[in-house]
Amino acid sequence: MTHSLEAMLRPKSVAIIGASDTPSRIGGRPINSMKTLGFKGDIYPVNPKWETIQDLPAFGKIQDVPKGVDCAIIAVPAKIAVQSVRDCADQGVKSAVMFTSGFAELSDDGAKAQREITGIAKESGMRLIGPNCLGVFNVDASWYGTFTNAPGMLRLPPGPMGIVSQSGAYGAHVFMVSQLRGVGSNYWVTTGNESDVDVAEVIEFYAQAPDVKVILAYAEGMKDADRICKALEMARDAEKPVIFMKVGSTDVGAQAAASHTASLAGADAVYDALFKQYGVYRAETTEEFVDVAYACQYGRYPTGRKIDLQTISGGVGVQMADASVKYELDVAPLPVSTQKKLKELIPFAGVTNPVDFTAQALNDPSLMEANISMTIDEADFDAHIVYMASVPASPFTKDICKQIFTNIREKYADEIMMMSIIGPDEVVSTYEDLGIPCYEDPSLAVRAMASLMHFGEVFERGRPDAPPALPTGALPAPTTPIAEHEAKRVLNSIGVPVTTEELVQSREEAVAVWQKIGGKVVMKIASPDILHKTEIGGVLLSLDTAEEVAAGFDTLIERAKTAKPDAKIDGVIVAEMVSGGVETVMGVVCDPVFGPAVMFGLGGVFVEVLKDVTFRLAPFGVDEAHRMIDEIQGRAMLDGVRGAPPSDIEALAEALSKLSVFAATNADTIETIDVNPFIVLPNGAVAVDALIVPKVEN
Template identity: 35%
Template sequence: MSTKTENQALEALFEPKSIAIVGASEDASRMGGGLIMRFLDLHEFSGTVYPVNPKYESVNGLTCFPSLADIPDSVDLAVLSVPAKIVRQTVEALEPGHVKCFLIITSGFGELGEEGKRLERELMDLIRSKGGRAVGPNSVGSINLWNGAVPSITQLLDRKDVEPGNVALASQSGAVGAAILTEAERQGIGTGHFVSSGNEADLEFSDYARYLVDDGQVGIIGGYVESIRKGEGFIDVSRAALEAGKPLIVLKVGKSDAGAIAAQSHTGALVGSDAVAQAVFDSSGVLRAADGDQFIDFMKVFNKTPASHGKRIALVSHSGGAGVLAADAATEAGLNVAALPEELRAKVAEILPDYAGFNNPLDATGPMVFRPDILAECLRIFLTSDHYDAAVLSVKLIWRNGLELIEELTKLHADVDKPFAVSWVAPHENAMEAIRKAPFPVFSDPARAARNIAARLLYDDRLRVLLADPRPSRDVEPGVAGEAPLGNVENQKAVLEAYGVRLPREMVAATIDEAEEFRAALDSAVAVKIASPDIAHRTEIGGVVTDVRGEDELAVACDTVNNNARRHHPDARIEGVLVQEMVNGGLEVLIGVKRDPVFGPMIVFGPGGTLVELIGDVNMLPCPVSEAVAYRLLDGSVLGPLFKGFRGSGPLDLKALASTIARVSWLAADRPEIAELDLNPVAVLGDGDGCVAVDYKFTVGD
């Protein structure tokens, strides 16, 4: 939830009426205040600019103040481009409320180690005590090209003709962000907003994204992300972007150990588990780019195509080979390269040679390189039909008629409300600027064009699914029993049952006599397990004996698990033995919880027992999760056919399993001391018979 000072600071950052430049000068040859002064003038910032530097009486014809505190009026945005020690002195001298937002270009804080982090924390505390918020430190600035508020040292601003667009970019690396900004502009992608978040000692990626979601000039939000500091905030803003119809595209680095270490040293923050981050992206509709090229490709295809309504793609080329490349890439990405219907075949046959390849891909043949109008008409026939949802046109070496092709496709883009992309290999120089400005995306390779159109179509398909998913709603009330301490097995059992998790009939017995009394009352085979909060893997140490029948077998089983536990874990706390009714039949699945330091509790579910290692296909989601989402994911998993009934077996109780997953997710969300929880196996019984958590293990933290 955004605070009042946060909202004021972000508005002051992107829509400032006044900007103070601490460290201002007339020397624009070096990075710093002089360069920022030049850029503000070049891009015609209409607000008030206050140069601050005790060395000068005026800068660029403006009165220069000796200190920030000497400015008589309140200031929306103060840009600090001075040595680190002067940054603190500058802020200390201010009256509370004098500055809403501090943009700290200066480096030499948290990125330098523990001492730097201490200085950074003290500076943030000081800024907050003055009623302000901070961007950075170690930022290269911010840009709003729509209003000329460009207090940044990014070199792209040295050009006055940079045009704004509906893309916004937030980057934790100033250099990478500036490079992406520049390359995107070179490819005709207009970026209206940019912020280099630096060390994120105060405001961080989720804060900027939240503001940009609500900005009417922003249609696409991109982020270069090394570490996510506020997991819950990131999830919230991802959902907000989803509901606003604004794609959130991230280039999240730190997948490898080496990359994670480098990212941590760069930003001074934990990178966290990449698998968990990917699970959050998948469940929140975030589009993740693999590298910088794909990041820009994604921005281009979303910037220059409308939303789609299906996954059927038509492929057109004047080269059979190019069509094959596009078809392979589209199929591999998950699109439907649907066969060419007879009615469309008849239409394109009227304008193509008899020897054309009337399939999908459509091979219009080489001579069509001289007939851009016919190539565009083929695309029009497909896109105005009900048979295809998108298209890719692959051309190459069109030199003489390149501008004509762009003109024809621009008309098509205006007439149809379906996405299409063009693969154009080796265009002539005279077409390059027109390609850059084209309202449709152009790529240099057929497979690349197909993959990027696939990204558009698959995102739109996933968007529809995620928006249809209900928000998690609490349908479990554990009461007082659910608040019991989790330090012993009996309490753990009580808490699970309070949350509606069905367990086998069981008891922790302190003596053989207690164990036998319970077994006899069950009148069925039992499992005997060592009861200890300190032993995580009972099976591996011989702490479990199954299918125990009769008093004699029970006595032997109790001795066995106790002796094995003492031998392998001599210091473990032993509470007795857990005597549990045997659950026979059903499908074994896993339900687990792991608390991530960034995103909090994550629930995991998929194949259980030994199947999890063989099959994989495990789902991971942030807690809590709704029963409907759990049901959808399970139904669409590799286990789906088994739940429905497979080779003579009856259907299983998928609804009960989905309900149990939702209930466990609420348990994890409610009890922050749960570091890990494994319910494995959970036996899913026949339809209407429910599911039973046969075994469970809590790992309790602080």
């Protein structure tokens, strides 16, 4: 693998600028760690005050180091740190790890100095991580470019995890917790202020590194949308799980009052869209972060969601079943023929799913092996969880349990299994050595299995389908405010169906359009200055006589002039009254980092009160649109309820995809789009109202 971070994460020679002879000091800890743990490369302490440092020859300045340096650690005060970076660049140092703080996180002057550091790195090609970071390490190479107590944290040999964290302290916390949990890591990177290298680029490195199989990432925010999307895409294509803890929120950069979509896009909606789009598992707690990593390190991912639950306790079986439903696993019952055989084997057993083989297994443990084997042989499950409590640790059943699961693993080497057991480390490790992850809490075992199934589906799915091309004749997004009828004309030009309607300037024209439509109509005021027509009574429904339509025209014009005397009035829209179908909402909001994101949800109470919506970054194809649709809590409404026919999901997915392509094509112009409602009918779909808000130049 060739990557620009190679010299930083796999260096053969290291200089420590600001090196200390005292192992406990910041400038002394990296040297002590590397010497203690056996770094095989060259170590060059740099400090003009010393001839030797920790029994190594010291050098007065980086220019005195006799050979080329792959990575320099900069552990000097901020006032001389910039010059140290420049000296390293001038000497051809390939990379630098900058512990020094006092930059953008502190003051405007610090931010200016940090920009200077960034410029030096970019001009010279020297890669730099930090400033204000805890550094990096590579356990396998015994390379410790960090002032953490690395030797004191190590509990395990190098493992398949690559950890990257913007926060140094949290990164150290995660490493220590994961070591205690039995999660073996190799690479550990903290990015600090990210003047050059950021979390996304480290993920990219891990995606290409053959000795990394699972990626753990922590960040407060992202600055480069293209880079993080590329990195996550590379990890997905390499079938490497990315487990991400993202904290904080994104500023969507739009006026909520001007757009319904914008008011729903706060907090982490855009990051959720990013993670869903690229198959990332988002952890909410450190426990979840590490628990999922623990399961992933075994490298086996079910491609379906059918779960077999085996238990020695009926009550725990119910807990696991409840957790399985929560995490959307399929607790399918065993075949009736298998249930009958299991009953003959253990008369008091529960045999549907969960399978409760009861405490009878304590009297005759061989029944447990027969029970599990029969379930695997005769039912088609994607994975299995077995709850055994402390039985595998009991002196009465310890050996036989070990033999039983050794037999099962030998007989069913390809089956994906987890256990929920309680016991000392040496007992747990017995089952881990068989390739069976172990959890004390059975519900957490279910959560972990759900995460493996998530990644299995992502890897099985592969790359998403390509976004569609915009049709010939597609109109561009407006650069100035436009009224509803103009917004719908733009949408119609990109292939999003809209209602039959006309703009009229008089009551006579309104009546003529009503007669042409031949049924009930909706009448609305048309004005680029009146975004929320219902707030001024600017919408009239179900008009179906010439008198009603003529009076409606007068009423709308009068209401608009009264409510907004200075508003530009284009006229009145007379549109067909769409009946039936399911109201949905589509929209676009422009995020300052990630650009346009498309929102989808059901209309009415679902969006107004429950805020049952989901987002995706634009553009995307029809398959991704289908996944959006399937995510909302009210999804069943589209399948038809209480005798209503099912909605045309394909028409809805195509409209979402086309909207996403339009948004991406016009990313520099669009602030927000609202299509509300977008009514999905049994055959087709139609936009009833639309709003396009262009960006305003500052």
